[in-house]
Amino acid sequence: MAHVLVTGAAGFIGSHTVDQLLAAGHTVTGVDNFRTGRRANLAAALTSARCSLHEQDVAAPGALAALVGATKPDAIIHLAALVSVQESMTNPDLNYSLNIHTTHLVAEAARLNGVRRLVFASSAAIYGDATDLPIRESSEKKPISPYGAAKLASEAIFLGHGAAFGITVRCQRYFNVFGPRQDPASPYSGVISIFDRRYREGKGVTIFGDGQQTRDFISVHDVARANVLAATRPDIPSGVANICTGRSTSLLEVVGVFARHYPAAPAVVLAAPRTGDIVHSLGAPEEAERALGFRATVSVATGLGELIAAG
Numbered sequence: 001m002a003h004v005l006v007t008g009a010a011g012f013i014g015s016h017t018v019d020q021l022l023a024a025g026h027t028v029t030g031v032d033n034f035r036t037g038r039r040a041n042l043a044a045a046l047t048s049a050r051c052s053l054h055e056q057d058v059a060a061p062g063a064l065a066a067l068v069g070a071t072k073p074d075a076i077i078h079l080a081a082l083v084s085v086q087e088s089m090t091n092p093d094l095n096y097s098l099n100i101h102t103t104h105l106v107a108e109a110a111r112l113n114g115v116r117r118l119v120f121a122s123s124a125a126i127y128g129d130a131t132d133l134p135i136r137e138s139s140e141k142k143p144i145s146p147y148g149a150a151k152l153a154s155e156a157i158f159l160g161h162g163a164a165f166g167i168t169v170r171c172q173r174y175f176n177v178f179g180p181r182q183d184p185a186s187p188y189s190g191v192i193s194i195f196d197r198r199y200r201e202g203k204g205v206t207i208f209g210d211g212q213q214t215r216d217f218i219s220v221h222d223v224a225r226a227n228v229l230a231a232t233r234p235d236i237p238s239g240v241a242n243i244c245t246g247r248s249t250s251l252l253e254v255v256g257v258f259a260r261h262y263p264a265a266p267a268v269v270l271a272a273p274r275t276g277d278i279v280h281s282l283g284a285p286e287e288a289e290r291a292l293g294f295r296a297t298v299s300v301a302t303g304l305g306e307l308i309a310a311g
């Protein structure tokens with residue numbers, strides 16, 4: 001069994017990753033500054049004797065290195081980040097600090113303390129508005145936001161450290177992740193989290209465009225499992241992989257599932273497409289299967305059903 005340090009442990013993806021690490025018998029040291037993470041997300045995890053949580057800012061100089069030195073994890077899963085693409089546009093300095101400089105601090109903490117493996121939360125945002133689908137790992141990297149640029153830079157920082165200092169590095173390029181604990185607070189939050197809240201509150205939803213746009217929606221449970229594999233599977237090489245399903249789902253299909261569960265909900269409103277929106281996004285999932293033995297198993301219908309039932 002491994003000891004894994006998770007940054008951003010109380011976040012959406014972090015807390016599910018912690019839950020699955022514990023379920024698999026591993027020991028977890030969680031780190032979060034609760035900027036966007038929530039302690040309640042770890043309520044179940046913190047009942048385990050194998051889980052500890054440290055309220056700490058990963059960006060604070062020396063703080064993470066000290067914790068890694070004291071706890072000596074086998075692997076670090078680095079999920080702490082400025083998670084909003086929109087916020088990276090309004091505050092590029094903060095994006096630089098949290099999504100690039102902090103990556104370097106994590107890589108250094110690993111190097112200085114002999115951590116053998118690093119897993120990084122990358123994003124399909126590194127591909128920008130690619131139109132040649134499905135997107136493969138070899139597809140052109142063309143970020144169109146400070147957020148996407150920082151994710152791409154961070155991959156390079158980790159991979160460079162890995163190659164120079166003998167650390168196995170896995171960069172996980174998440175597509176459109178959805179599921180319980182995703183924060184619907186901003187209009188730019190993931191669309192499924194927004195729809196879930198609005199239907200729950202008895203309100204109607206707005207589709208920007210005609211609803212024919214498609215995404216590769218992946219359940220957070222699958223994403224968490226991919227993280228556990230990347231951090232703990234023996235004898236895997238360094239590399240990058242899309243974490244996606246390889247299946248397209250339109251917004252109309254998503255709304256169709258909600259509408260069946262909420263037959264009395266107000267009719268869907270169609271509004272003008274959002275500026276900068278991409279129409280279709282779809283990942284090729286083969287590399288994650290080859291490198292990690294990972295294949296997504298939760299369908300959008302099943303994942304939405306779980307979300308709706310979670311209440």
Ligand code: UD2
Nearest residue numbers: 085086125188189190191192194206207208213274277278
């Ligand atoms: C993701 C990023 C976005 C940008 C983009 C680049 C997130 C949450 N968003 O957007 O910032 O980087 O990738 O590819 O990471 N929609 C509605 N109604 C709503 C909310 C959204 O119709 O109330 C539409 C939205 O206009 C889009 C689709 O739903 O066409 C998916 O939106 P999203 O923000 O969940 O994801 P995406 O991939 O467009």
